[in-house]
Amino acid sequence: MSEIPAKAPQGHIEVRSFSLSYDSIEGPVQAVTDTQIHVKPGEFVSIVGPSGCGKSTLLNAVAGFLKPTTGIVTVDGERVSGPSAERGMVFQQYSLFPWKTVRENVEFGLKMRGMPRSQRERAARTLLGLAGLEAFEKHYPEKLSGGMKQRVGIVRALATGPKVLLLDEPFGALDAQTRVIMQQILTNMWQRLKISVLFVTHDIDEAIFLSDRVYCMTARPGSIKAEIPIPLERPRQQSMMMSSEFLALRRGLMSLIREESLKAMGGEINDLGMRGLNIELHGQSLAEVL
Amino acid sequence: MSSPAILRHPEDSMPATAIAETGPEPVATPPSFGTLALRWYRLNRSGLRAIAIGITSLLAFLLVWHLLTTYRVVFFVRFTNVPSPLAVYASFIKAIHDPKFLMHIVLSCRRILVGFSLAAIIGVPLGLVMGRFKLVHEVIFPVAEVLRPIPAIAWVPMAIMLWPTNEQSIVYITFLGSFFPILVNTLHGMTLVDPVLVRAAQCLGARERSIFREVYFPASLPHIFTGLTVGMGVAWVSLIAAEMISGQYGIGYFTWEAYSLVQYADIALGMIAIGVLGLGSSLLIRGAGQLVMPWRAK
Numbered sequence: 001m002s003e004i005p006a007k008a009p010q011g012h013i014e015v016r017s018f019s020l021s022y023d024s025i026e027g028p029v030q031a032v033t034d035t036q037i038h039v040k041p042g043e044f045v046s047i048v049g050p051s052g053c054g055k056s057t058l059l060n061a062v063a064g065f066l067k068p069t070t071g072i073v074t075v076d077g078e079r080v081s082g083p084s085a086e087r088g089m090v091f092q093q094y095s096l097f098p099w100k101t102v103r104e105n106v107e108f109g110l111k112m113r114g115m116p117r118s119q120r121e122r123a124a125r126t127l128l129g130l131a132g133l134e135a136f137e138k139h140y141p142e143k144l145s146g147g148m149k150q151r152v153g154i155v156r157a158l159a160t161g162p163k164v165l166l167l168d169e170p171f172g173a174l175d176a177q178t179r180v181i182m183q184q185i186l187t188n189m190w191q192r193l194k195i196s197v198l199f200v201t202h203d204i205d206e207a208i209f210l211s212d213r214v215y216c217m218t219a220r221p222g223s224i225k226a227e228i229p230i231p232l233e234r235p236r237q238q239s240m241m242m243s244s245e246f247l248a249l250r251r252g253l254m255s256l257i258r259e260e261s262l263k264a265m266g267g268e269i270n271d272l273g274m275r276g277l278n279i280e281l282h283g284q285s286l287a288e289v290l
Numbered sequence: 291m292s293s294p295a296i297l298r299h300p301e302d303s304m305p306a307t308a309i310a311e312t313g314p315e316p317v318a319t320p321p322s323f324g325t326l327a328l329r330w331y332r333l334n335r336s337g338l339r340a341i342a343i344g345i346t347s348l349l350a351f352l353l354v355w356h357l358l359t360t361y362r363v364v365f366f367v368r369f370t371n372v373p374s375p376l377a378v379y380a381s382f383i384k385a386i387h388d389p390k391f392l393m394h395i396v397l398s399c400r401r402i403l404v405g406f407s408l409a410a411i412i413g414v415p416l417g418l419v420m421g422r423f424k425l426v427h428e429v430i431f432p433v434a435e436v437l438r439p440i441p442a443i444a445w446v447p448m449a450i451m452l453w454p455t456n457e458q459s460i461v462y463i464t465f466l467g468s469f470f471p472i473l474v475n476t477l478h479g480m481t482l483v484d485p486v487l488v489r490a491a492q493c494l495g496a497r498e499r500s501i502f503r504e505v506y507f508p509a510s511l512p513h514i515f516t517g518l519t520v521g522m523g524v525a526w527v528s529l530i531a532a533e534m535i536s537g538q539y540g541i542g543y544f545t546w547e548a549y550s551l552v553q554y555a556d557i558a559l560g561m562i563a564i565g566v567l568g569l570g571s572s573l574l575i576r577g578a579g580q581l582v583m584p585w586r587a588k
């Protein structure tokens with residue numbers, strides 16, 4: 001742990017009057033519209049919403065891969081204009097470099113910064129130790145299980161000491177058991193590093209379990225439908241997921257999401273020319289018709 | 291109530307992460323030599339079978355060749371003048387003591403080395419740059435597409451005009467033959483680079499130059515090596531043709547000269563030498579590929 005210098009809480013993300021549309025052959029596709037979100041230094045914030053609502057779009061704009069069509073993204077008051085090592089990113093597809101060993105993957109950011117080899121090797125070993133991966137430092141990623149790959153992904157993103165960590169459905173491809181362990185590991189690292197986290201998921205339980213606050217997005221074009229503070233105490237235990245407090249939060253979020261998912265599906269049904277069927281878009285009736 | 295320790299499941303004492311994760315685990319105790327040998331045999335049984343069948347089929351090929359030539363079979367194809375395997379073996383023994391034969395081989399290898407190396411040194415970087423910079427691609431691609439379908443052999447008269455010496459024109463033909471497969475495969479590899487890996491590098495602080503070196507290049511390596519393997523094959527085809535037409539030395543010239551001099555056994559010897567050299571050079575490239583891309587080893 002001594003390798004990472006303790007620092008004053010940093011990483012205040014602000015997204016204001018944000019909208020983003022993609023150019024396509026059929027004209028512009030409005031992916032996200034009129035969105036404001038913020039993440040306070042050291043806060044853990046999740047974004048949930050139906051698939052295709054623009055969660056990844058929003059996250060990629062914070063990462064600096066996409067330019068907002070309108071509005072502005074800032075981190076600690078500085079405008080985001082491109083990707084940078086200040087904003088670490090973890091991808092659903094792991095996206096480890098297959099030609100680098102586990103340790104070389106973790107060293108990558110430090111190497112880019114010009115840190116001498118022996119120093120970055122030591123730093124990478126320490127970090128891998130924290131994630132329980134020291135035995136695998138010489139393995140190539142292909143040989144690892146999904147959970148291990150994603151642990152490497154997280155460690156790699158944290159190695160350069162970024163101000164914020166952005167994660168796009170990082171555990172979406174993992175089995176339930178591994179997922180729980182990964183959530184624990186992520187929580188531990190977040191608490192030790194005091195870093196701001198913006199976490200995209202479609203798993204409501206995951207969002208509640210991990211977060212201080214959850215943003216729920218509307219169907220496309222995505223905007224913020226609701227902002228839900230999660231007052232559950234920390235450290236969080238697996239057993240809390242059965243508490244009435246948790247279940248109440250879950251019910252609330254679930255109904256918000258269901259509304260939006262049905263809207264999204266309703267849009268598709270209308271697109272298919274089924275409007276004439278006069279489907280009422282209230283949960284039960286649609287499910288029955290389908 | 292409490293069960294004796296010996297009945298406890300070993301996993302009880304393992305940390306939670308170790309249970310959930312299954313990955314490569316180091317083997318605990320080294321097994322004896324006998325066990326190892328047996329295991330090795332079991333693992334390689336199908337490989338050993340393939341080798342045994344391969345050797346048998348080569349021997350059968352030699353036997354058929356021997357019979358066809360000994361009885362001078364004429365059945366659509368005429369084996370009247372075709373040398374027998376024994377005759378070829380005899381001329382092989384003679385040839386390896388003949389410095390002239392060895393010189394033919396050395397010269398051919400040198401031409402391959404120079405022509406192919408030039409093709410790789412120019413083709414790989416050009417393919418990488420074309421894959422990365424649209425303008426370079428737009429400028430070079432049309433020219434490459436027009437020149438590419440011209441077989442290297444068709445360049446022989448032009449090459450003789452272009453280059454002052456015969457040696458240079460032959461190397462040039464060899465170069466041309468391997469250049470386009472190398473270029474095209476490198477370019478193809480560049481188009482298949484996963485953009486998410488580029489993004490991953492970018493948000494770890496990598497700039498254009500580092501992304502090129504650390505992502506685009508290694509990601510394209512498998513295709514580059516496909517290009518080198520194909521390029522090596524075409525290099526030999528082009529070299530032999532060029533030597534037969536315009537050479538004075540080289541294994542292609544040796545083969546053609548054998549025909550003019552009615553040294554029929556030497557024709558087959560030349561052919562076999564070409565085959566062995568071609569095989570050897572493609573094995574070298576495969577070996578280099580495994581050295582350069584250790585992550586792809588099984």
Ligand SMILES: Nc1ncnc2c1ncn2[C@@H]1O[C@H](COP(=O)(O)OP(=O)(O)O)[C@@H](O)[C@H]1O
Pocket residue numbers: 022023024029030031049050051052053054055056057058220
């Ligand atoms: N490059 C693109 N061009 C056109 N439309 C896109 C592009 N990328 C995403 N979209 C559209 O924008 C919407 C939001 O996408 P995305 O942010 O990936 O959603 P999510 O991550 O919430 O599933 C989707 O409807 C998708 O079809």
Ligand SMILES: [Mg+2]
Pocket residue numbers: 055056057168
């Ligand atoms: Mg997404």
